[in-house]
Amino acid sequence: xxxxxxxxxxxxxxxxxxxxxxxxxxxxxxxxxxxxxxxxxxxxxxxxxxxxxxxxxxxxxxxxxxxxxxxxxxxxxxxxxxxxxxxxxxxxxxxxxxxxxxxxxxxxxx
Amino acid sequence: xxxxxxxxxxxxxxxxxxxxxxxxxxxxxxxxxxxxxxxxxxxxxxxxxxxxxxxxxxxxxxxxxxxxxxxxxxxxxxxxxxxxxxxxxxxxxxxxxxxxxxxxxxxxxxxxxxxxx
Numbered sequence: 001x002x003x004x005x006x007x008x009x010x011x012x013x014x015x016x017x018x019x020x021x022x023x024x025x026x027x028x029x030x031x032x033x034x035x036x037x038x039x040x041x042x043x044x045x046x047x048x049x050x051x052x053x054x055x056x057x058x059x060x061x062x063x064x065x066x067x068x069x070x071x072x073x074x075x076x077x078x079x080x081x082x083x084x085x086x087x088x089x090x091x092x093x094x095x096x097x098x099x100x101x102x103x104x105x106x107x108x109x110x
Numbered sequence: 111x112x113x114x115x116x117x118x119x120x121x122x123x124x125x126x127x128x129x130x131x132x133x134x135x136x137x138x139x140x141x142x143x144x145x146x147x148x149x150x151x152x153x154x155x156x157x158x159x160x161x162x163x164x165x166x167x168x169x170x171x172x173x174x175x176x177x178x179x180x181x182x183x184x185x186x187x188x189x190x191x192x193x194x195x196x197x198x199x200x201x202x203x204x205x206x207x208x209x210x211x212x213x214x215x216x217x218x219x220x221x222x223x224x225x226x227x
Contacts, residue, residue, distance in 0.1 A: 043220060043221055046216065
């Protein structure tokens with residue numbers, strides 16, 4: 001399984017766009033990139049998944065460059081409620097053995 | 111669809127005792143997963159079921175841990191002879207396991223927080 005590297009923490013302010021980058025230099029050809037969000041005392045929640053280029057849903061966008069060695073989760077106009085830990089995972093889209101790293105702790109300030 | 115539920119939400123036990131946790135997945139989800147999470151770390155995969163069959167088990171999982179999913183519905187995770195190092199949040203997740211993007215999205219329950227004294 002490809003190893004991922006993310007910043008340990010990030011700070012932002014309400015209304016700003018937040019971009020969290022994940023490095024995955026050893027990503028395999030069939031691997032997908034998936035992001036989860038976790039609030040304190042809750043289980044993680046799926047945000048978005050992609051393979052290449054750009055994916056957008058009602059919550060976030062995921063940008064994946066052509067070499068796929070990194071990806072960027074973009075959260076538009078964050079609010080205080082977006083304060084959470086964000087995990088980047090790389091593996092087969094049907095991967096059963098998901099490997100969560102320590103994630104990125106995002107703190108949104110008023 | 112009421113989401114994944116777990117019971118109990120909190121469990122305090124003394125070292126050496128056995129504990130059992132229950133997970134009720136989203137109905138018709140044929141895949142069920144167990145994870146363990148300690149403070150400041152991401153969830154750690156423990157085991158996975160496809161219907162009633164336990165198809166994968168982490169090599170890190172002690173033989174004191176056992177999981178079942180009778181009839182492919184709810185699942186139980188038992189820890190025998192608990193140790194203080196077992197203190198953690200135990201998370202259960204389920205997924206529909208369908209093909210296509212997001213088909214294996216995992217839906218997590220609220221977790222069971224275990225404290226071993």
